Amino acid sequence: MPVNLTANSISAINAGDVNSKPLVQVLDIKLIGSTQERYRLLLSDSVSSQHAMLATQLNDRVKSAGVRKGSVVQLIDYICSTVQNRKIIVILNMETIITDCEIIGNPKVFSESDSATQKSASGGAHGYPPSANSNNIGVQNLVPTNFSNGEPASFQNSGSNFQSYPPTVQPPYQPRPNYKNHGTIMRNEAPARIIPIAALNPYQGRWAIKARVTAKGDLRRYNNAKGDGKVFSFDLLDSDGGEIRVTCFNAVVDRFYESIEAGKVYVISKGSLKPAQKNFNHLKNEWEIFLEATSSVDLCTDEDASIPKQHFSFRPIGEIENAENNSILDVIGVVVAVNPSVPILRKNGMETQRRILNLKDQSGRSVELTLWGDFCNREGQQLQEMVESGLSPVLAVKAGKVSDFTGKSIGTISATQLFVNPDFPEARNLRVWFDHGGKDTASHSISREIMPGGSKNEIRKTITQIKDEGLGRSDKPDWITIKATISFVKTDTFCYTACPLMIGDRQCNKKVTKSGNSRWLCDRCNQEFEECDYRYLLQVQVQDHTGLTWVMAFQEAAEEILGCSAKELYMMKYEIEDELKFLEIIRNCLFTEFLLKLKIKEEIYGDEQKVKITVVKAGKVNYSEESRFLFDMISKFRSTGRWKETSSWRF
Template sequence: MTTDMELTPNAIKTLFDTRGETSGVEHPVLQVINVKAVQSGTGTRYRVILSDGAHFMQAMLSSNTNPLAENNTLERWSVIRLMGSVCNEVNGRRILIILNVEVLGKPESGKIGNPVSIENGGSPSSSTTTTNNNEQRSQPTPMSISSSNNSGGPVAQSSGRTNFQLESSLFPITGLNPYQNRWTIKARVTSKSEVKHWHNSKGEGKLFNVHLLDKSGEIKATAFKDQVDRLYHILEEDKVYYISKARVTMARKQFSTLDSEYELVLENQTEIEVCPDEVAIPKVNYNFVRIADVESCEPNTTIDMIAVVRDDNGVQEIVTKTTGRPVKKRELVVVDDSEKQIRLTIWDKLAEEFDSSGAPVVAFRGLRVGDFGGRSLSLGSSGSAKVNPDIPETTKLKHWYASQSTDASYSSFAPQSTGSIGHQANTRISLNKVKKDGLGSSEKPDYFSTRATVVFMRSENPAYPGCPECRKKMVANENGWACEKCNKQFPEPTWRYILTASIEDATAQLYVQLFDETAAIIVGQSANEVMRLKDSDVDAFTKAMSEGLFKTYNFKVRAKSDTFNDTTRIKYNIMEATPIDYVQEAKEMVIALDNLTL
């Protein structure tokens, strides 16, 4: 027992008038004057009456706070600190849903004050003697909160239920779990992806996903195949919807930037009903990290950031190792008022359409932190970017950046290369020095020359089927080969090398990438010839791929950091491969020895 506890004055009136908002009375201290377990279609729910000593109102525990009542941590006369709540309209009454609560203890005196109902303004004496009756009259049954009919979960208006009935079944997003099958959430779509297509050994299909937000939290929802056609045009960013009968599954963290333990799958029986805009549901739920603080973020974590785009390196196309398909990327340099800059990579359609003119302020959600070159950022497929969003942080950053001089400098996370070796392609250096000096880790590519021996070449998928006209990857079909870029059909492709190899010298080893012209020098045959052997004579193909091994070349190499699938690393591309001219090499050695004796 606790001898003395003070409740927050006027807290119930504030919660009632603001529909559960606690901004006007942050984390109010209240008393539970009654707790009752009731059965509903989703299991046992607990309804409670909360008091501030002067007024009381009806409330209900969310499913994630049910254990407090089940283990008697929260009971009659308990004093609590309300950490999160949302208010629903049910049968014309406002019911507070308790999302998060801290139990402080119980006073020795039992009930504190003589509260009256905030709804009917009854006298203190009547509320003292008829608390349970008031509760019974004003609190709807939990069945009306979770499901108002006997046929299952809430139904959309088109199926006969009204907004009022949908409101009576509302669940907070944080209360969802795979063991519930009768619920409705009212949530805002904060982001919506493009339709994505996949092709693999198991088949093909398409999907899109949305992020759904209410006052309690945020969750990802995904629609597959036929549901894409049914739902893609219905769900729009910034609009609010009633959603029910979706499947709740464990979140696949590798494909999500949200903290939610669960995610939704939108299925054939899923019902979605648009509802009027709800001011109580936030537009977006950012948790911005300043650039200077990124250094303290662990690699591969996900953050939000708002920053000014200072530099744009334009769109580049790379070919992925895993699929051999070309993808577009754009590297930006962003700054904020922490006087720091960082490199940020965006991908695919966003990379192609992004307009950096005028140094826009961009709010990014779902940035993956990389540790390459100190720190870098990548916007994954489940992230989003809003240009010049209508939030206070945008105005603040615009004013700050406008006050900076055009030649203002900002510190970077990327380590600097020593000297100018990295930019002198004709300066021959060892592979160990390449690594030691961190060539390629700065924002611009470094070029160097080295002498090394080819010790390994990856023979799996050494080339891709390229279009004879635009060089993009082609796809086989019943009529031959089709180019996805120029939409032309050809009887066969032009195979082009995209070869991974390992080179070594006496000091270190590097994995490098060779494209068509340079790879042909190493292998000694064109990609077309090698791929024909691969299809017709495996032994001859293996021999051809091994012919280039253990030969030494003078290489000119481009070192550049690259981010893909939220992982940043240095990529070394062979620009030139020249066989050793031993006569010339001997002359150069004589000159070097003469210089040593001077």
């Protein structure tokens, strides 16, 4: 069937017409870019051809073969930008009209001189050809087209003999005009056209976006080789669901920090786009906007209901168990427990607040949520009062950070937002589930494995499996539980003298040395004490039916193994010198079966890498509970058909 491409649409687009929706043909498609996939197209209106860039959100059209060489497409949304002194069409949206079609016409590469010639010949503003040539528009010269370096070559109608284009005439050199004393040069001050966030790309010149601020970060100060500085960021969401982060530095911070308010809608233009720093930016956008001195941020006085208040991508708690450490995600659950807020000393010496909550959902799992800083006194205090009054509020967490310390847990960061009893479908469904039986449904914590009663959540291994499976040699530690017997305890250095000073609710615990007669000095706290504390540093050899290994047990775990405090054992050996009592305590733990929860991680000692095995928790085997655990494992293996595979494996 005949196909009529929009006459001289390439010329019109280059002249600034981006409001029509022309029909053009795709002559060529090339994949460019090394860091990200971008497609360059060669478009034709049957007379002229022009290069175009495809917005990344349209890449699937090419990958799925919805757009290919010869396709006739309708440009829905597009702009014309100048890149390195060449004009290029940026396609933001388009529709495929005909997937496969022979080449229409005999197009040549568009140039500005062609546009001027067409305008002169037609006398029209858009360069339409005179009516005498109208018969040339439509299905013309349906012959193949060859490409060399992305540019088309023309063929005669026979398809066999081809002729090249006439050489381009180089215009004579003209010196740059001198505008001195000629007055002010007028600039195009027309407002930029608002486009979706998803359509932003570095190839655009003038652009504007209309979006809601969903999160505003704190003002942070930094110091590097270039000197002191300050920075803050905020996140945007538009009516199409596109998200992007905006960052301001130094003088730009002074312009916009006070005027940006979370929840408000702004029109933003004249910023620069740079690749997003994924280490700090969790949004699903490959770009980030950096505002400059010439940037514009205008508050919209009318409330735009088409832009949502927030965008969530909730993950069930059961899926968080397999999430990568340090990944950022959204989660929603019912708050079933809230711990008091406690002061914590950070590594930099600054004190902050910490509060731990417990969330559960329909996945049959629960997770710990750690609130830091101001979250403890704002939402944390509100949640504590609600739980203490018998309520179980629904809490939505936007941008929580996953941690794999003692299982999986979620923590707040500067970009985190908390929503108590929010009004959206996920929260309403969770409330209905909880009030109609979910409250009494048992859930297993993915944050801390319970021993020995919580055996269903344990990862049981044998000692030989630690070496055979290479546990601890990946980037993050491995957490397992073994059932083993204590076969040997090193008694020469089983504890150390520690600083007793309390910093908030946490003890310093750094090693102290004697100063003077009977006082103890802590180099970290720079203080002396009459008495010191004693903390275990116990090396223990453990064995099971597959082999033996050495493990390190610190304070709480060592107390569970030996049954007495480090101070008591120290006094027996060095102060009271009751050697018999000392040896009796050591002998009592030997050849006793324990369930040991281990943390296994490879560390560097000097120039050598060694796998360090630390006892996180220890408990004597309760044989009735252990029997129930074994029966449960047998039933599980039978039901999954793995009984024959594992019948030779024993605890």
